[in-house]
Amino acid sequence: MQASQKHEICYGSVQTLESYHSSLAQTIESCSTSNSNPDLSSPSANGSPVLNSYMLKTQNSFESCLTQTQDIDDLSHKLHELETAMLGPDEEISVAYDADAVMYEAERWKKTTEMISRGDLKEMLCACAHAMEENDMETSEWLISELRQMVSISGNPLQRLGAYALEALVARLSSSGSKICKSLKCREPTASELLSYMNKLYEICPYFKFGYLSANGVIADAMKQENKVHIIDFQINQGIQWVSLIRALACRPGGPPTIRITGVDDSASAFTRGGGLEIVGKRLSALAQSCNVPFQFLAMEVSASDVDFQHLKILPGEAIAVNFTMMLHHLQDETMERLLRLVNCLCPKVVTLVEQESDTNHVPFYPRFVQTLNYYLPVFESIDDVMARDHRDRINVEQHCLAREIVNLIACEGEDRVERHETLETWRSRFRMAGFGPYPLNSFINFTIKNLLEDYSKNYTLLEKDGALYLGWMNHPLVSSCAWR
Known part of the structure; x- marks a missing residue:
């Protein structure tokens, strides 16, 4: 609304300037017409005092009008420069900006589409995290929808890690801080179950x-x-x-x-x-x-x-x-x-x-996300080396002993983030x-x-x-x- 009013004021100013230019043109034309009798100043004219006086006044008036005409020309030129500065370049900048923005968006979407077609899971996870850091929600949600089809808690190590990293990204996107932590705690196992999962991790990894x-x-x-x-x-x-x-x-x-x-x-x-x-x-x-x-x-x-x-x-x-x-x-x-x-x-x-x-304490979100992937992928690979991918114990160990850390690192900030x-x-x-x-x-x-x-x-x-x-x-x-x- 404020932008519309501003534009109306600008256009009103332009109309005023045009009206003023029209008035100036009429004044100039009037001056030229009123002093268009060259015979009065001719040397062959009658030299009576009245006529001489009239000719002198006419000449002075003509010179005055010429001076006025020059001043008006200068003013007209300056007003034209002002009008150009106020209106013309803004339109050019706006058009150039819009063109650059369109080209940038087209290039960004092209790169995202090419990345999705490559099917590189780690690259897409990192791109999604980067889009979140840039507050690019449209790209984030697009990549999340694609990533859901690529991750699995019973897949290869990267697919399993990706499943928990994606859960963390979704949690970060939908909420923050204590809300995330509370929602995660609601899904925790019982004490005896968690103890058994920790003991299993103790056994299978050194x-x-x-x-x-x-x-x-x-x-x-x-x-x-x-x-x-x-x-x-x-x-x-x-x-x-x-x-x-x-x-x-x-x-x-x-x-x-x-x-x-x-x-x-x-x-x-x-x-x-x-x-x-x-x-x-x-x-x-x-x-x-x-x-x-x-x-x-x-x-x-x-x-x-x-x-x-x-x-x-x-x-x-x-x-x-x-x-x-x-x-x-x-x-x-x-x-x-x-x-x-x-x-x-x-x-x-x-x-x-x-x-x-690992180094996840004093780093911004995106490098922390990348570091989290780089650290936990070898851990998932080491578990993959000793337990079948569809083994229920392996799924429980990863979900309840490792995923909690991963989600906390990615989804939480401030006091709610305890993994540092x-x-x-x-x-x-x-x-x-x-x-x-x-x-x-x-x-x-x-x-x-x-x-x-x-x-x-x-x-x-x-x-x-x-x-x-x-x-x-x-x-x-x-x-x-x-x-x-």
């Missing part, structure tokens, strides 16, 4: 075992001369990690040390366990008793972000080990930095860090800023992990670099493990 064994090897090495060992685990989950360490310390020459484990966990893990941390404590206490290891379990049912020094109940003479296994990436920067400073104040003998080797992976180089910077230095790995840990991988596919790769271990699939690093003090 990712968790790699993290647990590498961290335990460092702790055992750091505590080989200690009689009182206090392990603080900031995400204990089922406590599976400590089974092998308790057994190893039970066989230590000279007898086992006294072990205290403080298990930190929140309500989300309690849901997975089907109960509180007392379940973990009873299980580990029974194991320690069977191995004749003096043992105490301390339960801290609180989020890692809320832990303070008073919670930890440090006793004199204890050698402290702190364990961060695939949990620090769930914290936002300020909370993480506070926690690392708190841990440094405990003066631990060793701090173990196991994390997914970083590479080991970034973790090194964070730990150094918190006052830590690297703890060297011994060769026995590398040997232990190599033995572990013999039970799995030859496509798994182990790399030791700069004091850290990397577990990968076909040379693509997926999990890193290192230690600090």
Whole structure:
């Protein structure tokens, strides 16, 4: 409406200018007509005073009119320039802009059509994510409709990953933030079902075992001369990690040390366990008793972000080990930095860090989407290597253990996004800023992990670099493990 009024004003101005030009033309014509008697100024005219006076006035009038005519010509020219500036070029720019826009749209649709005809699933997923980042809803919805025909939870690894990535894109397009998270939680399995799926993933892939064994090897090495060992685990989950360490310390020459484990966990893990941390404590206490290891379990049912020094109940003479296994990436920067400073104040003998080797924390949506695809595709390929594509256990593991992470990475923002992976180089910077230095790995840990991988596919790769271990699939690093003090 405002644009229409503006156009009316412009056209009204043009009509006024044209009317004014007509008036100017009439004035000029009048001046020319009133002074069109050249004989009056001829030298042969009668030289009477009256006639001379009349001729003088006429000449002055004619000269004045000529001057006026020149001024009017100048004004007319300037008004014409103004009119051209106000109207003409805008129309030319508008026409040029419309032509460019049409050509751009035609080229964009041509490229999209060609891409769809190629049938490259990964390319189309990335194009859809890019269109979303550009707020190009028309292209996004078009690609989503095409992608639905290309993905499958029982297809090849890329098709299965694509199915969950597409679900995340649709969730991002239709909603945001807490609404997405709540809608996803409504579809979660029961506690016993989720626990069984996690155990199945633990069995078929070495990712968790790699993290647990590498961290335990460092702790055992750091505590080989200690009689009182206090392990603080900031995400204990089922406590599976400590089974092998308790057994190893039970066989230590000279007898086992006294072990205290403080298990930190929140309500989300309690849901997975089907109960509180007392379940973990009873299980580990029974194991320690069977191995004749003096043992105490301390339960801290609180989020890692809320832990303070008073919670930890440090006793004199204890050698402290702190364990961060695939949990620090769930914290936002300020909370993480506070926690690392708190841990440094405990003066631990060793701090173990196991994390997914990916970079999805401080990056915009589109590169985060691409990084998510690049990271999880090898994970899906490794599962494909050991389980049939139509196996129900494989579908459940991928849907309930991996898809939740994928959807959170792609669909959620702000506080609702809890998956914030970083590479080991970034973790090194964070730990150094918190006052830590690297703890060297011994060769026995590398040997232990190599033995572990013999039970799995030859496509798994182990790399030791700069004091850290990397577990990968076909040379693509997926999990890193290192230690600090």
